[in-house]
Amino acid sequence: MQLRLFFDIPVLWNHNFPPGPWAWPFVGNMFSFDPAMMHLEFEKCAKKYGNIFAIRLPVANDSQMWVVLNGYKMVKEALVQNGDNFANRPSITLYEDTYTGASKAGAKGVVMSNGYPWTQQRRFALSTLRNFGLGKKSLEPSIQLEAQCLNEAFLSEHAGKPFDPQMLINNAVSNVICCLVFGDRFEYSDDQFQTLLKTLDEIIYLQGGFWGALYNMMPWALRRIPGPHRRIFSGWCEVFSFINFRIQAHMKDNDLSSPRDFIDCFLNEIKKWEHDSKAGFNLENLSACTADLFVAGTETTSTTLYWALLFMINYPEIQAKVQAEIDAVVGSSRQPSVEDRDSMPYTDAVLHEIQRKGNIIPLNVTRVATKDTKIGGYIIPKNTLVLGTLYSVLFDESQWETPHTFNPGHFLDQQGRFRNRDAFLPFSLGKRVCPGEQLAKMELFLFFTSMLQRFTFSSPQGVEPSLDFKKGFTHSPKPYQLCATPR
Numbered sequence: 001m002q003l004r005l006f007f008d009i010p011v012l013w014n015h016n017f018p019p020g021p022w023a024w025p026f027v028g029n030m031f032s033f034d035p036a037m038m039h040l041e042f043e044k045c046a047k048k049y050g051n052i053f054a055i056r057l058p059v060a061n062d063s064q065m066w067v068v069l070n071g072y073k074m075v076k077e078a079l080v081q082n083g084d085n086f087a088n089r090p091s092i093t094l095y096e097d098t099y100t101g102a103s104k105a106g107a108k109g110v111v112m113s114n115g116y117p118w119t120q121q122r123r124f125a126l127s128t129l130r131n132f133g134l135g136k137k138s139l140e141p142s143i144q145l146e147a148q149c150l151n152e153a154f155l156s157e158h159a160g161k162p163f164d165p166q167m168l169i170n171n172a173v174s175n176v177i178c179c180l181v182f183g184d185r186f187e188y189s190d191d192q193f194q195t196l197l198k199t200l201d202e203i204i205y206l207q208g209g210f211w212g213a214l215y216n217m218m219p220w221a222l223r224r225i226p227g228p229h230r231r232i233f234s235g236w237c238e239v240f241s242f243i244n245f246r247i248q249a250h251m252k253d254n255d256l257s258s259p260r261d262f263i264d265c266f267l268n269e270i271k272k273w274e275h276d277s278k279a280g281f282n283l284e285n286l287s288a289c290t291a292d293l294f295v296a297g298t299e300t301t302s303t304t305l306y307w308a309l310l311f312m313i314n315y316p317e318i319q320a321k322v323q324a325e326i327d328a329v330v331g332s333s334r335q336p337s338v339e340d341r342d343s344m345p346y347t348d349a350v351l352h353e354i355q356r357k358g359n360i361i362p363l364n365v366t367r368v369a370t371k372d373t374k375i376g377g378y379i380i381p382k383n384t385l386v387l388g389t390l391y392s393v394l395f396d397e398s399q400w401e402t403p404h405t406f407n408p409g410h411f412l413d414q415q416g417r418f419r420n421r422d423a424f425l426p427f428s429l430g431k432r433v434c435p436g437e438q439l440a441k442m443e444l445f446l447f448f449t450s451m452l453q454r455f456t457f458s459s460p461q462g463v464e465p466s467l468d469f470k471k472g473f474t475h476s477p478k479p480y481q482l483c484a485t486p487r
């Protein structure tokens, strides 16, 4: 085991392994990069070593070697053309230690499971959420209602005064997935729920940063000593006790004939799969799947909307053009609807550009090679960890005219019509492509247009707006304040 900290045998044998920066014994490249700037550091490495390079980070159980893929063509070659060979997730100690119950049962939700339980759970989650309206018109009224509540909260709690909209947006977005999963929404005045959302924010930040990486490198030491990493575990305990409390309540009043939400459907499924324990339909895995949907459905979309308002206060002329389109197509007497989208190419382009430039999951979620695979002329050995970085795709200089500028024109043709772009991949691609894409797009459109229909957002007087970011697992704006002036 200790030997693996110094050497990775398959790599020593492989003369066709991608090049990369020199790595220290034991710690590898652990201290070569600032975790908060990893995507930018990788950009520099790509310039030096090419669009496929290797680093050594002793943070996963499968291998210490990571291959980083850069740019649209390379990421597509790996995740689509060789999709089957990179469909799996690695085994990460921090994750194993937080999802203990689920991993004991042999499966761990949707995001980190592999093989048979993953296919079963992903299929089940998608079909169940679709039955409850995911990607369909039937879900629209509940998102519109939530958008209305959010606007009312902006108005009643903060009318004209500077405030940080993050927690309200977080709560509103979370309510959409909470309705699908728990069958419930939570009032913005619910202190317990607000505390839970803050906890989630904190653990996602800690997990994706230095302490998360250090824990994965030296779990045997960090398990025994105090430090900020402890907060990751106490935080996950709070999240799981919130979820388990709701599962228990569902078990008491679940009516088999009319399931109300994801939890009810999963409970019904447990009985049907009693003969096949490997599929992962058990109570422990219900907690893990629920946590995955709750976390993935809350954090990503709300971070994108938090970026959206920050871009609007940084580019008031773009905000004014979106508002003019909303006024012309929707007016002020009704709420925007998904059907309006086709008649609103400029707004659509702005939303796409917010996702591109917001770049909320810059490194993507890690995959692991299940077979030796040739990519970009190099051999990636079985068990190597693979990052098909999304930052390198969303800012690929060969794909975007002005990659580092906030430019809705990226998504408009000469006639001002919306045009899609191949390298627009914030939801990734291939076998693990985000299953929440349609839901997220619907939420982004309805929340964004509804907020801009009712308010003009600006930076508080005397404050120069900036686009500063902080990076944990997600790339999110540094906390900021704005004023919401009713229109």
Ligand code: HEM
Pocket: 110, 111, 112, 122, 177, 292, 293, 296, 297, 298, 300, 301, 304, 360, 361, 364, 365, 366, 426, 427, 428, 429, 430, 431, 432, 433, 434, 435, 436, 437, 439, 440
């Ligand atoms: C703007 C919003 C969102 C963005 C940018 C986003 C992005 C991503 C990305 C990049 C991945 C990793 C894909 C890969 O490994 O190649 C992912 C996975 C996932 N997302 Fe999303 N996501 C968003 C919203 C959502 C929502 C609303 C849900 C809830 C239904 C969701 C559920 C998931 C799940 C369950 C996975 C794991 C899929 C798997 O491993 O098979 N996401 N997402």
